[in-house]
Amino acid sequence: MHSKILTTKPYTDVWSHITGIGLTEQSNSVSVYLKDVPLLLRDPTAILIQLILTLPSTIEKEHYQLIVKMLYNVIFIQALVSTSCKFTAEEREAWRKKGRPVPFQTLEGMLSHVITRLEVSRLYDDIDMIDKDIPAICQSVWSPQSVDYAVQDYCLPFLKTASLIRFHLFEEEFPPPKEDATDFQILISYLGLYNGFDSSSATCLNWLIEEPMTLTRLWCSELVNFINEQPTDSKSLLMYTPTWHPPQLIVLPHHYYKIFQSYNSRQCGMCSSVPKDPALCLVCGQYLCFRQSCCQQQSSYECVHHSVQCGAGTGMFLLINSSTVVVIRGPRATLWGSIYLDDHGEEDRELKRGKPLFLSQERYNLLKQQWLSHSFDHSCKRWIWHLDRL
Known part of the structure; x- marks a missing residue:
């Protein structure tokens, strides 16, 4: 089913828009935008809304699910980058070595790959300077479970928005949640990312290419080039946590x-x-x-x-x-x-x-x-x- 979707228009353009692969001179506006802002610094929720408004109104449920799967891969790698910025230099080195002998598509393997790629940038410079002034007893220790929880929290806003859009487009009710299921597990089940109960953030990945490591390397390379040119701006974007505010009326004077x-x-x-x-x-x-x-x-x-x-x-x-x-x-x-x-x-x-x-x-x-x-x-x-x- 996926191969059929990817060989038809406009869904090949969707894949190129998200990954940056296959862009030609005919899509100058897209290629310029992707060149200026690396994909790992873009907002997947905004990309999702943009694609939904661009695609035909008769979009099928399978097509929407495919888009969400691709964007989840993006926000997962973003979450790994953001989480790695909270590690000490020793923790990064430990995670980098821990992920070498394991398959790439595991949490440890992808986090090791991301850290290895970003070590050549200036992303971690300020973080390491701060860590030198913090006593070792005050520094947190990141276990695989705590990293997984951090990634899930990072992905939750996107999953909630994607679920609301799915409900609006297809009027499909949420299934009854399983006992003790977390918000993350309920949302990924509703979106069709993973139907198992005992799920982690890495099990929800759905790579649509044979070499996901190559694609991830491309994303990280774009980010490294951007960071080395504008280190301050990129760090603030990576560490940014979205805060949602309800609509407000204007502020009026008391008198x-x-x-x-x-x-x-x-x-x-x-x-x-x-x-x-x-x-x-x-x-x-x-x-x-x-x-x-x-x-x-x-x-x-x-x-x-x-x-x-x-x-x-x-x-x-x-x-x-x-x-x-x-x-x-x-x-x-x-x-x-x-x-x-x-x-x-x-x-x-x-x-x-x-x-x-x-x-x-x-x-x-x-x-x-x-x-x-x-x-x-x-x-x-x-x-x-x-x-x-x-």
Whole structure:
């Protein structure tokens, strides 16, 4: 099955895009990109998303599984490189010797190969200098099990994203997890990387070529050349651990007068005039004209058009002259209320009372929670048809 897939378009291009093998002058944009950034410094999750958006929408499950298998090989070698940066010089030498007599496709064999290839670079220079100042009793000892756990942790973000994409594309439910199964084992089983229960990170490798050592040597050689030219940048990328943050609304000042003074007389970036009723997008912070036709685009006023461009039809706008928040949800809109209250916890809509207003973090968190959970339709009761005139 795999040989048939690899001999058809566009999956031969996928293999060349990932490995860097077989690129011709007809793919200059790809070859230049791979030359500038070695594959072992690229983000496999970003590559996966890029390939899914590039390939036909009728991609088969087997094709997707093949792509994930190829990218898992990449992130596995990345994990070995990153883990080796945590070794002392003595540990690296011990692992290098330990992996010589064993087959290449074992954890020890591949880690030994990676260390041997990277020893000729400047990657480990700073690490060895730091280790000289650390007492031996404070240095960790890396066993095969601890290395395997470190590799699994490194691969987990990619496996989670790949599983979510698989579920979105094929609507295939997760199978019931086996007792005492780890997240890593559940994900690799779902993605078809390995179906055994007692699995390690190395058993999930699926090389689609006869000489994986040659391919790994190519990846390491590209990385060595890049490191020797830019050692500082490459080290920070290799040691980087991705941190995932949920979507956030913009940060607002505690005192409302700061917003009023900053935006009340500002010119609109679209029409270059001072809006009669200015608004501030709470998602991206863009300054907009509210209920004015001066910035009309495609028969829609600016805020309605911006809600489509910024939030796929959902937008939250703080009206500068009234301190209230308007929520646009598709063809409807509603007055959500104010996130700025006075000392007594009361709103001052239209700013008629002239009371000092302060940000209510509780209300702002509620607005964010309703936005993240897509619950405006249930929490807001008074909707109007805006007729694209907001």
